[in-house]
Amino acid sequence: MKKLVIGIVVVLVAAVLAITLIPRATAPSAPPPASAETAGFSERYQPYSEQALAEAGPDDTVVLFFSAAWCATCKVLRDDIAANQQSIPDDVRILLVDFDDSTELKQQYDVVAQHTLVQADSTGEGIARWNASRSLDELLATIVVV
Amino acid sequence: MELLALSLLAGVLTVLSPCVLPLLPVILAGSAAESGRRSAYLIIASLAVSVITFTLLLRGATALLGVPTDVWLIVSGSLVVFIGATLAFPALWERISTSTGLNRATGELVDSSAKRTGMARPLLLGLSLGPIFTSCSPTYGLILATVLPTSFAVGFANLLAYTVGLSAVMLLIALGGQSVTRRMKWAVDPNGMFRRGLGGLLIVVGLLIATGVAKDAEAWLVERGILGAVVLEQGILDQTDTGVDEPGPVRIDGGETEPPAFLVQQFPDIDWQSVDPAIFQAVGGGPPRDGIPALDDPAFVPLAQVVWGDDVQAIVLDDGVNGVRVYPYNILVWHEIVNDTVDGVPVTVTFCPLCGSAIVFDRTLPNGTATTFGVSGGLIDSNMLMFDRATEGLWQQSTGRALAGEFVGTELALHPFQLLTLGDVRESYPDARVLSADTGFPRDYERNPYGDYDENDRFLFPPSTLDERYPAKLIMAAFVVGEQRVAVPWLALREAGSLEAEVDGRAVSLRVTDGELVVRDPAGRSLPFYFEMWFSWAVQNQESGVVLDPATG
Numbered sequence: 008m009k010k011l012v013i014g015i016v017v018v019l020v021a022a023v024l025a026i027t028l029i030p031r032a033t034a035p036s037a038p039p040p041a042s043a044e045t046a047g048f049s050e051r052y053q054p055y056s057e058q059a060l061a062e063a064g065p066d067d068t069v070v071l072f073f074s075a076a077w078c079a080t081c082k083v084l085r086d087d088i089a090a091n092q093q094s095i096p097d098d099v100r101i102l103l104v105d106f107d108d109s110t111e112l113k114q115q116y117d118v119v120a121q122h123t124l125v126q127a128d129s130t131g132e133g134i135a136r137w138n139a140s141r142s143l144d145e146l147l148a149t150i151v152v153v
Numbered sequence: 154m155e156l157l158a159l160s161l162l163a164g165v166l167t168v169l170s171p172c173v174l175p176l177l178p179v180i181l182a183g184s185a186a187e188s189g190r191r192s193a194y195l196i197i198a199s200l201a202v203s204v205i206t207f208t209l210l211l212r213g214a215t216a217l218l219g220v221p222t223d224v225w226l227i228v229s230g231s232l233v234v235f236i237g238a239t240l241a242f243p244a245l246w247e248r249i250s251t252s253t254g255l256n257r258a259t260g261e262l263v264d265s266s267a268k269r270t271g272m273a274r275p276l277l278l279g280l281s282l283g284p285i286f287t288s289c290s291p292t293y294g295l296i297l298a299t300v301l302p303t304s305f306a307v308g309f310a311n312l313l314a315y316t317v318g319l320s321a322v323m324l325l326i327a328l329g330g331q332s333v334t335r336r337m338k339w340a341v342d343p344n345g346m347f348r349r350g351l352g353g354l355l356i357v358v359g360l361l362i363a364t365g366v367a368k369d370a371e372a373w374l375v376e377r378g379i380l381g382a383v384v385l386e387q388g389i390l391d392q393t394d395t396g397v398d399e400p401g402p403v404r405i406d407g408g409e410t411e412p413p414a415f416l417v418q419q420f421p422d423i424d425w426q427s428v429d430p431a432i433f434q435a436v437g438g439g440p441p442r443d444g445i446p447a448l449d450d451p452a453f454v455p456l457a458q459v460v461w462g463d464d465v466q467a468i469v470l471d472d473g474v475n476g477v478r479v480y481p482y483n484i485l486v487w488h489e490i491v492n493d494t495v496d497g498v499p500v501t502v503t504f505c506p507l508c509g510s511a512i513v514f515d516r517t518l519p520n521g522t523a524t525t526f527g528v529s530g531g532l533i534d535s536n537m538l539m540f541d542r543a544t545e546g547l548w549q550q551s552t553g554r555a556l557a558g559e560f561v562g563t564e565l566a567l568h569p570f571q572l573l574t575l576g577d578v579r580e581s582y583p584d585a586r587v588l589s590a591d592t593g594f595p596r597d598y599e600r601n602p603y604g605d606y607d608e609n610d611r612f613l614f615p616p617s618t619l620d621e622r623y624p625a626k627l628i629m630a631a632f633v634v635g636e637q638r639v640a641v642p643w644l645a646l647r648e649a650g651s652l653e654a655e656v657d658g659r660a661v662s663l664r665v666t667d668g669e670l671v672v673r674d675p676a677g678r679s680l681p682f683y684f685e686m687w688f689s690w691a692v693q694n695q696e697s698g699v700v701l702d703p704a705t706g
Contacts, residue, residue: 065696076372077172079289079383107222107368116405117215120297121287126402135402138298139291141387151402152430 048103051095052088055102055112063129067098068150073113075106075121080139084122087142094143099150126150156300159393160311163292163386164318168326170381171374172289175367176200176282177326178358179233183278184327185334186240186351193327195275201320203283205312211284212297213308223365225284230363232281233355236274240352246274285362290315291387412557413437416531416538420557422545428557432547435531435538436614438507442540445528446594447490453478453586456578461598463576468502468511469585470495470570479578479587480504485511486603487596489537491588492516492525499523500568503550506603507535507613508689509628510551511572514565518543534616534692551685551693567681572643577668620691622700629690629700632672632682634661638698640690646670649703656699663701 053059055071063069072088074081088101095101104112106121116125116133124146126135134153140146167173180200184193211217211225239246250273288294293315301308337347361367412425413435419442456479467481473496480491485504492501501516503526517523524543531538537550546558553565578585590598606613607626619625629640634656641663646652652663661680662673672680690698 075287077287077289077368077375079170079172079375079380080291080294080387082375082378082380083384083387110219110221114215114218117218119212119215119218120294122294123298125405133405135404135406137402139294149402151404153406 048089049092051097051099052092052101053103055104055109059100059102060129060131063100064098065129067100067129068153069127069129069131070099070101070146070150071104071112071116071125071127072101072146073104073106073109073118073121073123073125078106078121080141081106081122084140084142084146088146091143096147099147101146124149128153155393156311157314159292159390160296160314161318162389163290164315164320165322166382166386167288167290167293167315167319168322170289170383171371171379172287174371174374175358175362176286176323179278179282179355180323180327181330182351182354182358183236183275185330186348186355187275187331190328190331192272192275193324193331195272196279197320197324197327199276199279200282200323201279201316203280204286204316204319205283207283207286208288208297208312209309212287213301226365226368227363229281229283229285230359230361232277233359233362235359236278236281237352237355237357237359239274240355241349242352243348288315288319289381289383291383291390295390413531415441416529416547416557419530420540420545420547423547423557425557427561428547429554429561431533431549432531432538432556434617435533438530438532438537438614440528441530443527444530445487445489447492447525447527448488448588448592449492449525451491451493452589452591454589454591456583456585456587459575459587461575463574463579465575467573467575467578467587468504468513468570469573469578469582470500470502470513470568472496472586475586477578477582477585479573479575479582479585481575481588482511483598483601484588484590484592484596486601487594487598488592489528490526490539495568498568501526501539502570503537503539505535505537505550505689506606507532507537508551509607509626509686510536510684510689511570512550512553512683512685513568513570514553515568516541516565519560519563532614534689535612535614536689536692551689567683569679569681571669572684573668581667581669616688616692618692618695619688620695622691623687625686625688627687628684629687630663630670630672630682631685631690632680634659634674634680638694639701640685640687640694640698641701641703642687643684645703652701652703654701656701661701 048054060069072084074085085103106113106118112118116136118125118136120138122139124137124140125133127133135151137149140149180196184196187193187196239249296308296311296315300311334347358367361370412428412433415437416432416435417425461481461483465481465483467479468485470478470480472478475496478493478495480502482504485491485502486506489505490501490503494500499516501514503514504511516526518541522543524541526539526541526548529538529540529547531547533549538556539548539550540546541548541558544559546555546560548555548565553567555561555563573581610625623642628643630643630646631638631640633639637657639656639661641652646663647665647668650665654661654663659675661675664671670682672682674680
């Protein structure tokens, strides 16, 4: 009987811990997924925020890159973009979206899998969606003409 | 078939990737804690079912997109914690199993002759992992993104192959864990410290999963470039002819990516691979190619013979020593295009009734050939698509731009004209010659086939966007200064008589005298212009166009 009580207490503690710890990890103030490799963002390649989107010029093409920190193929593309930022055209902005934390954006653009790219206009209106670009060149080549 | 083999291999390789991190300790500890191979098989089988189910639910459909990722982590983590607790505190599990009949029910489900070996726990353990397993395999990504949407059967088969590959390795791990346990006799005792220890381990792992620490650990590995077999698998994927096309972009703005069938059929010579994608938005207006007949060899009659009323609008062209040529709207509305030669210049006089656009172009193609234009029957946002008979290219009337054919991207040159009423013409040009109603086509030029379309607020083809700054069908005078496209409410401008404005830092001057408009650039040169309904101009130029309004200065 004593063991049963201990068992129940453990499960309860686990659940409480889980629930209290999670919101802290996903609070809106949490910084975007910056890291040593993806640091050094520029105007043309930076973490998604409403402000970053608003800064896009009216004729700019915005590409949202739904990337997860644990996603290996995303990592390959992140590194390639970061290393070749200077070759992003002036009218293209790549905004990095954290796949795990961005439920609303995922719903808005029907993004079901990590490593998804969404092309939008400067107001955020979705234009096209594709998966798994491996390099910046491939990403830029996939942008559809509107 | 090759893709199936690759999917199987990808499943096997996934075990060497960071994304399998949360699964491994759970499978290993979970199966080591159970006695009998049956439970290892059961854990893996339910894992496979759970992975496939949740892959289809979460990655193959959008219905559950609103559920935050954290929720799945908590669900899975809590289940693992619970299972760990049952191992760490066996009395608890006994109690729950007996009181709910869970054990017996699942035992019967799996195998009616099952001994009293607990079947519920392994089953639950395998199932718990489905919601959080997100494969990092590029092949898995290809299956989800490309194969599943095109063919559910083929996609499902590949998903199955992938899961079989993944499960096979997982099974080896599970059986390995068990064989280690079996060698240690002391470990088999259900109440022994070893099992309790494994239970404790599961509790810890469950907590790590629920709190997201396990995902962070994966991220930590990935950030350090430990990508496991992902790079190798990508290489194999690139080398293999999977028979699956590279996943292309899916339009989500309603934009079409295929040329409309009616145009393909009626313009078979067009190379549809190299067209302006704007043409994909074209719709059939009703009448087929040449169903609205352009006039090619127009006849003219003296103004004095014309009976149409003073309020009929008309395109008026300067014919040099021959005076002016007048093309009344009531005839244009039936033909939309008149190919003519005026003062030695080959011109095409065009009028699109659905967007009120009156534009005169020089009908000389970029290669120097003077062509004639016809009505294709296609419309983009109510605007007419014209075709040139020399090259069969398609041109949008409101922009004069070639959207398909040899000259894609080039624009026809505007030719100057005035938009006057017949009343204006009678006053200013009594010697004018007017397009004859004797066109060779039986049309009733007294009747407007579009009724009161110009005045009502309805559309035959609703525009893709509606800019509400002005009434949709208000006529604008439009011109281009440098690269900047400009529009001015025409009647207001007529009323005001003149307008001085600055466009892109250049002073432009507009004057209307006796209904005739002159637009001058800073150098004093006269700029050609045209007329178009507001909604139609706005569709083309909403974002970058400039509106000058005499009323607001």
